[in-house]
Amino acid sequence: MNQGLFRLGLGLLFAFFGLISYLTSTVENPITGEKQRVKLTPREEVALGLQGRQRIAQQFGGLYPDNQLQAYIDQVGQQVVQNSVASTSGYPFEFHLLADPKTVNAFALPGGQIFITVALLGRLNSEAQLAGVLAHEVGHVIGRHGAEHLAKQQLGGSLVTAVGVATTDEQGGGRQAAVLAQAVNQVVSLRYGREDELESDRLGVRFMSEAGYDPTALIEVMKILDAARTGGSPPEFLSSHPNPGNRVERLQDLIAQQYPNGVPANLQDRPEEFARIVKPRLQGR
Numbered sequence: 510m511n512q513g514l515f516r517l518g519l520g521l522l523f524a525f526f527g528l529i530s531y532l533t534s535t536v537e538n539p540i541t542g543e544k545q546r547v548k549l550t551p552r553e554e555v556a557l558g559l560q561g562r563q564r565i566a567q568q569f570g571g572l573y574p575d576n577q578l579q580a581y582i583d584q585v586g587q588q589v590v591q592n593s594v595a596s597t598s599g600y601p602f603e604f605h606l607l608a609d610p611k612t613v614n615a616f617a618l619p620g621g622q623i624f625i626t627v628a629l630l631g632r633l634n635s636e637a638q639l640a641g642v643l644a645h646e647v648g649h650v651i652g653r654h655g656a657e658h659l660a661k662q663q664l665g666g667s668l669v670t671a672v673g674v675a676t677t678d679e680q681g682g683g684r685q686a687a688v689l690a691q692a693v694n695q696v697v698s699l700r701y702g703r704e705d706e707l708e709s710d711r712l713g714v715r716f717m718s719e720a721g722y723d724p725t726a727l728i729e730v731m732k733i734l735d736a737a738r739t740g741g742s743p744p745e746f747l748s749s750h751p752n753p754g755n756r757v758e759r760l761q762d763l764i765a766q767q768y769p770n771g772v773p774a775n776l777q778d779r780p781e782e783f784a785r786i787v788k789p790r791l792q793g794r
Contacts, residue, residue, distance in 0.1 A: 558620030619655035636779035641727030648712030
């Protein structure tokens with residue numbers, strides 16, 4: 510009985526310190542100005558993203574076997590990052606084209622690993638639309654949304670540990686490896702919520718505009734995806750990026766706030782360049 514009470518007390522202590530650790534792990538995001546509860550450092554985010562990169566590639570059929578298209582995806586992504594405030598983040602962004610021909614999706618891992626499937630790329634019509642998709646995903650990285658989710662999961666993990674300590678006195682080996690594997694699994698399967706999507710839309714509009722792209726192209730992307738609904742089932746992008754109310758209207762409001770006098774004429778769509786590079790290389794796939 511005494512040993513049981515001791516383990517119960519130890520478990521409660523674990524839970525208490527896990528909660529305190531979560532509540533006191535507050536940092537200010539230097540780009541968004543938001544105060545966030547995150548426990549990972551940016552370097553740790555990068556390490557997790559790199560470890561999850563291979564898992565993502567395997568899950569979606571590997572990288573698309575066309576070096577020119579891979580280079581073009583990276584070129585547009587780097588244009589968005591290097592010519593916007595995102596360049597000050599210090600994250601080593603990498604952009605990847607996945608070979609999956611059916612799953613219409615794009616996503617980001619913490620630390621700067623960005624992915625788009627060839628199924629989604631094939632539905633786009635301009636470089637600005639591609640830039641909009643990538644800028645939105647860059648917004649998730651800059652917003653540290655993955656790190657925020659993991660901080661919450663670590664709180665949950667502390668409670669699980671507390672329950673385990675309270676019910677057993679055995680300590681399994683390889684705990685560090687198990688925790689790392691669990692974290693990678695979590696970042697690979699992240700599903701962002703409404704507030705994360707709103708912030709990434711806002712950041713995406715900002716980043717692509719600063720990089721010289723017409724932000725209304727992101728509205729066109731949403732319309733393309735909406736038109737792709739078949740049998741009431743949305744593309745995976747809309748499933749993994751929950752629709753925050755009327756997405757198109759929200760984007761229109763964001764653009765109007767940024768450009769009250771209208772979108773400047775020097776912001777480009779570049780459909781000809783997109784068609785020249787992308788369309789011929791996807792024909793017949």
